[in-house]
Amino acid sequence: MxxxxxxxxxxxxxxxxxxxxxxxxxxxxTVSSMTQDGEGNIWMxxxxxxxxxxxxxxxxxHFRLINQGDGFENKIAIRIYYDSKKNLxxxxxxxxxxxxYNKQLNRFETFDESLGDxxxxxxxxxxxxxxxxxxSLIRIDQLNKQHQYYEIGKTVRAIYEDRQGRFWVGSExxxxxxxxxxxxxxxxxxxxxxxxxxxTVMNILEDxxxxxxxxxxxxxxxxxxxxxKFNRFYESDGLQSSQFSYxxxxxxxxxxxxxxxxxxFNIFYPQRIRPRTxxxxxxITSLRVNNKxxxxxxxxxxxGSGDITRLTxxxxxxLLSLQFAALEYSAPNKIQYAYxxxxxxxxxxxxxxxxxxxxxxxxxxxxxxxxxxxxxxGAWNTVEKVMTIKVLPPWxxxxxxxxxxxxxxxxxxxxxxRYKTRQAKMKYELQLSQVxxxxxxxxxxxxxxxxxxxxxxxxxxxxxxxxxxxxxxLSG
Numbered sequence: 001m002x003x004x005x006x007x008x009x010x011x012x013x014x015x016x017x018x019x020x021x022x023x024x025x026x027x028x029x030t031v032s033s034m035t036q037d038g039e040g041n042i043w044m045x046x047x048x049x050x051x052x053x054x055x056x057x058x059x060x061x062h063f064r065l066i067n068q069g070d071g072f073e074n075k076i077a078i079r080i081y082y083d084s085k086k087n088l089x090x091x092x093x094x095x096x097x098x099x100x101y102n103k104q105l106n107r108f109e110t111f112d113e114s115l116g117d118x119x120x121x122x123x124x125x126x127x128x129x130x131x132x133x134x135x136s137l138i139r140i141d142q143l144n145k146q147h148q149y150y151e152i153g154k155t156v157r158a159i160y161e162d163r164q165g166r167f168w169v170g171s172e173x174x175x176x177x178x179x180x181x182x183x184x185x186x187x188x189x190x191x192x193x194x195x196x197x198x199x200t201v202m203n204i205l206e207d208x209x210x211x212x213x214x215x216x217x218x219x220x221x222x223x224x225x226x227x228x229k230f231n232r233f234y235e236s237d238g239l240q241s242s243q244f245s246y247x248x249x250x251x252x253x254x255x256x257x258x259x260x261x262x263x264x265f266n267i268f269y270p271q272r273i274r275p276r277t278x279x280x281x282x283x284i285t286s287l288r289v290n291n292k293x294x295x296x297x298x299x300x301x302x303x304g305s306g307d308i309t310r311l312t313x314x315x316x317x318x319l320l321s322l323q324f325a326a327l328e329y330s331a332p333n334k335i336q337y338a339y340x341x342x343x344x345x346x347x348x349x350x351x352x353x354x355x356x357x358x359x360x361x362x363x364x365x366x367x368x369x370x371x372x373x374x375x376x377x378g379a380w381n382t383v384e385k386v387m388t389i390k391v392l393p394p395w396x397x398x399x400x401x402x403x404x405x406x407x408x409x410x411x412x413x414x415x416x417x418r419y420k421t422r423q424a425k426m427k428y429e430l431q432l433s434q435v436x437x438x439x440x441x442x443x444x445x446x447x448x449x450x451x452x453x454x455x456x457x458x459x460x461x462x463x464x465x466x467x468x469x470x471x472x473x474l475s476g
Contacts, residue, residue, distance in 0.1 A: 001265060002031025002044060002248075008054075027052045027062040033247045035082045045077035045090055051108065065092055065099050067110050074099075079247065083123045091118035091131065098131070098140075112145050119246075122159035124167065124181075132156020137169055137179060150184050152177060157246055160204035162212065166225060170201030176214060176223070190223075195230035195378065197221050197242075197334065203249030205257050207270035215244035215259045219331060219376075220266075222273065231275045232376055234331045240264040242331060279381040280335070282373045285355075286323035289313055312390045315397075318362040324385065325355050326373040334376040341389075342368040364393035 001009045007022035007029045023029050028049030035043050042054040050073075051063040065074040074092035081089045088101035090108055098115040099108040120132040129140040134155045139148040158170030169177040175191035191199050197219030205213045214221040219242050222231040235242045240263040248260030258267040287294050287308060294300070299312035313320075326335045332353075339357050340348045344367055351357070357371075371385040395401055 001260060002034050004030050004047075004245075007031065008034075008044065021054065021060070023049075025052075025054075025060045032077060033079045033081075035080050035088075037082050037088060038086055043080050043082070043088060045080040047077070048075050049077075050075055051077055051080065051090055063108055065090060065097075065108050067097055067113065069110060069113055078119060079121050081121045081123075083129065084127060089121055089129075091121055093117050093119075112147075114145075115140070115147065120156050120159050122161075124161045125165065130159050132159060132169065139181075148184070150179070152186070158201055158204045160206070160212070162206050162225070163210060164225070168204055168212065170204050170214065172200050175199045176201055176204075190228070190230075194228065195232070196223075197230070197232040197234070197331070197376075202244045202246050203259065205249050205251050205259075207257065208255060209271070211270065213257055213259075213270060215249060215261070217244070218242050220244065220259060222270070222275075232331070232334065233273070234334075234376055236278065236329070236331075236376075238266075240266055275377060277375075279375045279379075279383070280326040280328035280373070282324060282326045282371065282381065282383075282385050284308065284322055284324045284371070284385060284387075286321075287311075288321040290317040290319045291321070307385065308387055310388045310390070312392065314392050315364050315394050318364075318391045319358075319360055320362070320389070321356070321358045322369075322371075323356050324371055324373075326375075326381075328376055331376040334374075334378075336374040336378065336380075338372050338380075340370045342370065362389075362391050364391045364397060366390045 001011070003009060007020055007026055008031055009018045009020050011018055026044065026046065026049070028046035030047040030049075031044050032047045033045040037043065040056045044052045044054065046052060049062070050065050053061045053063065055061075065077060066072070067074065072095065074094070074096045076093040076096065077090050078093050078096070079089075079091040081091075083089065089111070090099040090101075092099065094117070096117050097113055098111045098118055098121075100111040101107075102109050115131065115138070117133055118131045118138075119134070121129065122131075123129050129142060131138045131140055132152070132155070135151065135153060137150045137152050137156055137159070139150070141147050152169060152171055152174060154171035154174030156169055157172050158168075160168045160170070162168065167179045167181055169179050171177060175189055175194075175196055177186055178188040178190075179185075180187040190196050196214070196216070198216035200217035202215045202217065207213060210225065212221075212223040212225065214223055218234075220233045220239060222233070223229070233239060240261050244259055244261040248265065250258050252258065252267075254269075256267050256269055258265055284307065289298060289311075290313075294308075300308050301310040303309050324337070325332075326337075328335050335353060337351045337353065337355060338348045339351065341359065343365060344359070344362060349357070367389045369387045369389055372381055374380050
């Protein structure tokens with residue numbers, strides 16, 4: 001294991017102890033890359049000391065990286081790589097060049113001054129050598145030096161070809177890239193939006209089942225290329241830390257994978273690693289009512305865990321602001337949240353990793369606030385945070401106010417009915433009096449007519465009587 005400032009540590013077969021190589025045995029105590037050649041030599045690229053070769057017997061040799069063109073020495077060696085043709089390559093940084101080991105002369109020589117500051121180097125299954133710099137993937141032409149450059153847009157930190165012949169590029173800030181060598185274009189880019197734990201990819205390895213294991217600046221990922229699904233692991237899963245290092249990954253002959261980071265390294269059998277199932281506890285960290293902290297004057301209830309389960313507020317204080325958090329400390333930015341106020345919202349509000357919610361001017365009524373979160377894998381926890389919220393109405397919208405309104409309406413209705421009844425009775429009595437008056441008038445008219453008839457009959461009778469008496473006198 002190459003370290004930053006601590007030289008090289010060698011773990012014995014039983015894994016019970018470490019032995020260490022440091023300066024002056026090494027050319028520098030900061031080892032940036034290592035490889036082994038076909039003769040059993042361990043070659044180490046160092047940061048500031050060129051290259052060190054450690055033989056099987058422990059004999060160390062130092063190699064300077066000097067550009068034959070201008071005599072400039074590149075002391076910062078980044079990657080050292082042993083290809084299938086038994087070539088030994090070294091990339092350097094800061095006006096760095098690509099160097100090739102000349103076994104006959106026992107020295108490293110500049111391969112091509114146009115190739116500089118290479119951060120990664122890898123040979124594919126066809127024997128083609130690839131490298132990456134701050135923005136491009138490079139297909140190295142070892143014969144004619146007519147290299148081809150393919151824009152990636154970010155620093156190429158890792159290059160890997162899987163068993164299916166897919167070509168993967170790990171970038172710093174640009175996520176995981178699937179590169180099509182036939183077209184020379186990016187076929188697919190996987191980032192945090194697709195489930196990658198960090199867009200800064202450090203290393204890529206493949207297990208026996210075809211899954212890629214990807215170490216990043218924030219977590220270790222198991223990636224299934226067929227389903228395009230990521231499983232993410234963090235410090236809380238047992239990793240040395242969530243931060244991993246460049247060039248610190250290897251697959252052992254045992255099938256184990258090893259990844260190094262800020263606090264050591266992890267070694268494991270991939271088939272024994274299960275997806276993350278831990279769900280962090282969700283808590284409400286702050287509750288404010290009408291822009292004020294929760295006070296004993298408010299009507300609320302708490303359970304045995306200290307969670308508020310019921311809250312009652314007046315209508316004119318129905319301004320609620322809550323903050324909540326899932327207790328995940330290794331990858332808090334991977335937790336997603338959602339909330340739903342039943343009776344007010346139409347559906348769940350998906351907030352990403354925003355941990356606040358505010359409701360303004362909630363009308364009176366009884367509501368149920370539900371808050372849920374995911375784990376770092378993105379799976380939703382079925383255990384929700386639930387709170388019953390009751391907003392009291394103003395006095396003029398309380399039940400007794402409505403009872404008063406109903407009573408008043410009933411009284412008004414009764415008075416109105418009485419009024420209408422009285423009016424109808426008066427109208428009836430008036431109509432009746434009019435009818436009686438007309439009948440009386442008719443009776444009087446009838447009596448008058450009868451009297452006139454009687455008077456006429458009487459007059460006629462009297463006239464007849466006079467005529468009869470006159471006739472009697474005249475006959476007598």
